[in-house]
Amino acid sequence: MKVLVVYYSLYGHVLQLAESVVAGVKSVAGVDAVWRRVQEFADIEKEIPQHEHALAVWNRQKDIPVCTLDDLREADGIIFGTPTRFGNMSAQMKRLFDSGVKLWLEGALEGKPAGIFTSTATTHGGQETTPFTMMAPLLHLGMIIVGVPYSTTGMLHTEGRGGTPYGASTVAGSSNELQPPPADLAIAQALGRRVAEVAKKLRG
Numbered sequence: 001m002k003v004l005v006v007y008y009s010l011y012g013h014v015l016q017l018a019e020s021v022v023a024g025v026k027s028v029a030g031v032d033a034v035w036r037r038v039q040e041f042a043d044i045e046k047e048i049p050q051h052e053h054a055l056a057v058w059n060r061q062k063d064i065p066v067c068t069l070d071d072l073r074e075a076d077g078i079i080f081g082t083p084t085r086f087g088n089m090s091a092q093m094k095r096l097f098d099s100g101v102k103l104w105l106e107g108a109l110e111g112k113p114a115g116i117f118t119s120t121a122t123t124h125g126g127q128e129t130t131p132f133t134m135m136a137p138l139l140h141l142g143m144i145i146v147g148v149p150y151s152t153t154g155m156l157h158t159e160g161r162g163g164t165p166y167g168a169s170t171v172a173g174s175s176n177e178l179q180p181p182p183a184d185l186a187i188a189q190a191l192g193r194r195v196a197e198v199a200k201k202l203r204g
Helices: 013-026 042-050 052-061 069-074 091-098 101-106 129-140 182-203
Strands: 002-007 032-037 077-085 113-120 168-171
Touching (some): 002 069, 002 182, 013 077, 013 182, 077 091, 113 182
Parallel strands (some): 002 077, 077 113
8 A cells, every 4th residue: 555745845844844744654554655756847947056955955855756647546645745835836736736637537536535735934824725725626636635633743832833734834934944843743744644544444
């Protein structure tokens, strides 16, 4: 049984969340984690060497395979991660979604659990709208949305950090100066574990 973790990250915050999500998937016996990144746009990839921080993040993830439609088709569950872009998913992630028309026609993703994680610059910059807007195409594809219940440790807080019932999240800061705190990473791990457990129950 396989749960796919597919993400897009330019400055590393979603990458860190993805690592925790993968750990959560791996913690469930009998479930393998498949880790994939979303294809970068050619023009952005060309500019990455000009930005020291983005280049360091690129070098950390460049050997992670790019997600294909077969990766999506073969997974028993999928967890999608993206930074927010004006309260919505990144264009890179949207391109992956838009390429899935064949999967929609086949009903290839119907009945599979899906989770979401995101990173935003500010506490009100898309922590909730990004997961919500990503849910629309997932529902069109027939997937079953899996969120993060408030019984999860770290969810009940009033701090300026991530953690929503709609998906794991973190706050990067307006200049990407913040790093995901341990509590946000723990919620991301809980999301990975939860999607893996649901996939195992559905496919068992």
